[in-house]
Amino acid sequence: MRVTDDAGGRGEATGGLGGVRVERAGAVTTVIMNRPKARNAVNGAAALELFTAFEEFDRDDSAAVAVLWGDNGTFCAGADLKALGTPDANPVHRTGPAPMGPSRMTLSKPVIAAISGHAVAGGLELALWCDLRVVEQDAIMGVFCRRWGVPLIDGGTVRLPRLIGHSRAMDLILTGRSIDAEEALAIGLANRVVPHGQSRQRAEELAAELATLPQQCLRADRRSALTQWGLSEADAMDFEFASMSRVAAESLEGAARFAAGAGRHGARDPR
Structure with missing residues (x-):
């Protein structure tokens, strides 16, 4: 997945079968999940495309900060359970790309999640993988995979306790309940809460600000x-x-x- 800036400082790579596309504005790279019929749930193709997009971002010396955003009003509904047992299933191996794609990667540069709609199950794990989270005021987050007997295997049981503390993490992990943006901010899961429809813009503004620093x-x-x-x-x-x-x-x-x-x-x- 190759991105080239145009004369105005913006560039775009069209997504593949997994619906992932990459846009570029100066030093800010925006990785976009775009599977509207699946609420941006990640299947095998999307996982590999996300992995590749962030691999290329980390390797690009002219890229400083990335934003991860879900198009069509929602961040990510997790792994695509409908793909299980099919050729489109997510990779489930201890090495290589994680089931959700980049969640085992340790990048050298920061990534900001721009969250609208739902960031649940594996979608929450993608948000946890990011360094910062800009969350729209009507967004919903939670370990919804608890309801279906699907475990957290993209870092959720590791990163969530580190981020918000063991007791609060256990509440979310065991119950699978949803939390809104206000609670997410109060417990340290959200770094910024912004009006509806502004998560991408505000995350990209924050990314551009970080890119100006040494x-x-x-x-x-x-x-x-x-x-x-x-x-x-x-x-x-x-x-x-x-x-x-x-x-x-x-x-x-x-x-x-x-x-x-x-x-x-x-x-x-x-x-």
């Missing part, structure tokens, strides 16, 4: 925050400190700008 330092701090979960406190502190040498040049350049008067009193540095 990228080496941003990515190093992001990597440290993700890596620390598997380390002791002492080892995590060592890992954090080790990044200083990798971003030293960028840090010195930023310090010089500050010394010259940029960014005083909390003002954004326009660079």
Whole structure:
């Protein structure tokens, strides 16, 4: 799936059989799920296309931040259960692409979920895989696969407790109940709540803002925050400190700008 910017800074790749397409505006890549008849449920083809889209995003030096969005008014209804037992079934292997596609990938750059409608079951797991979640005020989230005896195998039992705490996660995992945007914000599942129909725009604006920041330092701090979960406190502190040498040049350049008067009193540095 190849994306080329046009003269106006925008580019688009037409989706394949899985309905995934990619659009590009400057340093922001938007990956779009588009299976309206299935409420953007992910089948095998869609899983592989999502995996490929994010693989190419991570490899592209000119791309800084990605947005994951579901077209047609809903984020993602999870895995396409109608595809089970057919050639269109999701991949179910311990290695390679995950059942939902990218959810085992550890990218070097941030991804923002733009959530409208439903982000449930595997769709919730895709949202959890993202670094930030911009959620429309009437969106619904939940572990709906609980109702059908389908387990969370795309990181849901790992990332949800880390994100919102064990007790709150167990409430959602065991009951399969739905939560609205207000509750999602209160428990830390949503980072921003926005009006209906604005999740993509607001997520892309946030992505563009992140793309203006010094990228080496941003990515190093992001990597440290993700890596620390598997380390002791002492080892995590060592890992954090080790990044200083990798971003030293960028840090010195930023310090010089500050010394010259940029960014005083909390003002954004326009660079």
